[in-house]
Amino acid sequence: MKHRRFHRSKQNTPTSRPGARAPRPTAPTAKAASGPAAVAAPVVEGVLQRKPRFGFVLSETPGRPDLFVAGPSLNLAMNGDRVRARVTRAGGRPEGEILLVLERAHSTVVGTYQPARGAGRPLLRPEDNGAPVEVTDLNGLAPADDDLCVVKITRWPAAGTAPAGTLLEILGRRDDPAADLKFLLRKHGIADVFPSEVEREAASFGDDVPPDAWAGRRSFFDVPVFTIDGADAKDFDDAVSLEKRPQGWRLGVHIADVSHYVREGRPLDEEARRRSTSVYLSGAVVPMLPFPLSDNLCSLRPHVPRLTLTCLMDLDEQGRVVHHELHESVIRSARRFTYEEIETLLQGQAAIDVSGPVRGAVLEMGRLARTLRERRAARGSLDFDFPEPYIVVDDRGWPVDARRRERGESHRLIEEFMLLANETVAQSMSSAPFLYRVHEKPDPAKMEALEKTLRAVGVVVPTGLHDGKPDALQKVLAMVKGKPVEPVVNMMILRSLKQAVYAPKNAGHFGLASRAYTHFTSPIRRYPDLLVHRLVKERLGGDLNPGRQEVWKARLGAWTADASARERVAVEAEREFLDLKRAQLMTRRVGETFDAVITGVTSFGMFVQPTEVFVEGLVPVAGLADDYYIYDELRSQLRGRRTGQTYRLGQKVRVRLAAANTEKRQLDFALETPPRGPLKKR
CATH class of the missing domain: 2.40.50.140 (Nucleic acid-binding proteins)
Structure with a gap:
């Protein structure tokens, strides 16, 4: 994706940084239950x-x-x-x-400004429908009715007392793409400007990696190393190399050594830990690290030396790692490939001008990736083939299309290599304090509910699904592969699983069927990966002594909890922004009709996804005027009391877009020419 940069003028920066935590309240702010x-x-x-x-x-x-x-x-x-x-x-x-x-999470709140009415004060109506905030001080600003604004809280809500605050910032009108972007960032406490001391520290490293920084590192200058990323990516975390050997392969996964620049306790580190992750918002990025690092010094750009951590793995013909090494290293990427270019090479096309050794390495990578994927599937790893939604925006940030980004073999190739490196690093660090990515077994109650829903859409439930056995889930995924119901079933299974989190204790990774897993491969955009790099380097340097181990043990619990929480905030912000852009896009298509698939059924209606454009909306049950519809939870369907007409998951329907609400980020559809009579049983 083409990333727009977020650097607002320091003079216009609010005095209180978004995301800064407010002081703890001195008294309870909600009455505790008694008895x-x-x-x-x-x-x-x-x-x-x-x-x-x-x-x-x-x-x-x-x-x-x-x-x-x-x-x-x-x-x-x-x-x-x-x-x-x-x-x-x-x-x-x-x-x-x-x-x-x-x-309190934030010292600020975002919402819509409402001027004073009668004898009352101006109000800020929070976006989440919380208590209106009295604006006691306009701070010299002149907001208009319905402007998106930020208010600094000066009086917290208490029983019988409304919150109050000072107007801090006018973001703009709701129909301004720049304003709605800033609005969501402020709402979720995502900082879009770096403190000056952080900018200064990032700039102090210069533009190039000096030769003296290579001292003591293993050089891979003589190895064909290259990156594979999206066409408009700028932060290249990872590069790969592969050598075919008589008994298998030698795979190198080379990851940017961000920890060389981001030192523990320094302003860069403190800010990176606060942010914890980069946030990607439809053509824009709010980075974890300043651009001089994320887009330059740490990015594995072609033809220039870059500092890396390398996981070197020797694999046999069955894809088993028989030997591995971890090195502080230096590389010079020979080429920056796009996924599309690798796809053409894997398909045997000669349209791209590459050297024989590089072309041979890419073809071998394709063979190895298939071997690794088959091996992973055999042990019970789940592979969800979800298309990635992305919004095409114009120069103003206004949406012009909503598309599906499909996963090709080139995407799967990189995924397999990164998964293997993450597993290998996690297993190699098992005897030391460490940061794991854990995914626990699903809850039996969720599996029982999944069984009922699968039967409702005509899927044969395999033995072992109730116990959450990976092979049973694999069978379900295989049964629906290529069928219209596939995306619906995939999403149902995903929602039945627990959420992966960061943790200082290893509990395995259910979805990947992995005994130990971590995040090692994306330190430019994820703080947990940066912590993993520090642990690996301390282990390699012999510095992970008992004293340091105790220090790490004392910190990892809080750090992993914070990272998991910030990850969820980022995911929520990205989801909300995607929904907003979809709603904005569809405002111009109200009244149009679409072929669609039912993706969800509830007591209040059914969710539908048009096949033409990658959006989703609700057909309210109140709009089904031909009958009184009853929700059958057991079969996940709506059934007409008089006609027997049913609507169920995966069913194809014709719908008309009735409304696109950008404020609520919602789309409402109405059925167009609903089918007649009850559907035949399958």
Whole structure:
């Protein structure tokens, strides 16, 4: 993707950085429940992810589901707050109520400005439908009605008292692409400007890697090393090399040595840890590291020396790693390939001018990647083939198309090599304090619900699915491969699995069927990978002594929890921005009709996805005027009481776009010429 850069003028930067945590409240901000029931009920703590009419307390325990909180039970908590909640209903989807705000997430809130009416004060109406904030000081600014604004909180909400604050920033009108982008960043506490001391430190390294920085490193200058990325990528974390040997292959995965520049405790490090991840928003990137590092010194650009950490693996003909080495290294990438170029080489096309050795290496990489994929599948690893949604935007940031980015063999090639390197590094560090990427087994209740839904869409449920056995899930994926119901079933399975998180203790990775897994291959855009690099380098240098091990043990718990939380914030921001751009795109197509597939069925309607454009919206059940429809949860379908007409997952329908709401980021569809009579049983 072509990334726009976020660097606002320092003079226009709010005095309080987005994402900065506010002081802890001195008194409870929500009334705690009392009585025997409250004492006996389980209590959980976590970060609140607030939506317009409900919220979730995000679990901080791997494998424990998030806690759903209905609107009236949110009390005075705001989006991102760390809260204590009481569980009011356990089970597959636990529910609860907020008892106490432990820590306010942000000192600012974003929303829509409303001028004073009558004797009242101006208000900021938060985007998540939280309590309106009284704007007690306009701070010399002149917002217009309905402007998107940022307010700095000066009085927190309490029983009988509304929150209040000072106007900090006018973001602009809602129909301005630059304003809606900044709006979402402020909402989620994602900083789009680096502190000056961080910029200075990043600039202090210069533009080139000096030869004295290579000292003591293993050189791969004589090895054909190259990168494979998207056509408009700029931050190249990884490069690969491959040598065919009589008994197998020697695979090199060379990763940018970000830790050489980002030193522990320095301003660059503190800022990277706060951000924890880069955020990608439809043609724009909010980087974890300043561009002089992410796009230059750390990026493995072609024909220039770059510092790396190399995982060198010897594999036999069956794809087993028989020997591996980790090295601090230096490379000079011979070429920057795009996925499309590698795809043509793998297909045997001669349209690209490359040397014989490089062409041979690419073809061998294709063979090795297939071997690795087959080996991974044999042990039970799951492979979801989801198309990646992406929005095409114009120079202003306005959406012009919503497309699917399909995975080709070139994508799978790089995925296999990165997966193998991550596994190899994790297994090599098993005796030391370490940071793992863990994915626990699915909850039996979720598997039971999945079984029912699969039967409802006509999928034969294999033995072992109830127990969450990987081979049973693999069989389901294979059964629906290439069928219209495939994307629906894939998503159903994915939603039935637990979320992968970072953890200091190894619990394996269920989805990959891996005994030990980590994130080693993307330190430019993920802080956990940077921590893994530091641990590897301390181990290689003999510095991971008992004292240092204790230091790492003391820190890893908090660091992994923070990284998991920031990852979820980034994913939520990316999802919201995608939904916003889809809604903006479709405002020009209201009234048009589309062929679509039902992707979800609920008591309030059914979600549909047009085949022509990669968006999703709701057909409200209230709009099905030909009958009174009853939701059959067991079969995941809506059924007409009088006609017997049914609507179920994977069914093809013809729909008309009735409305595109950019404020709520929602699309509403209506059925066009609904099918007559009940559908035949399969």
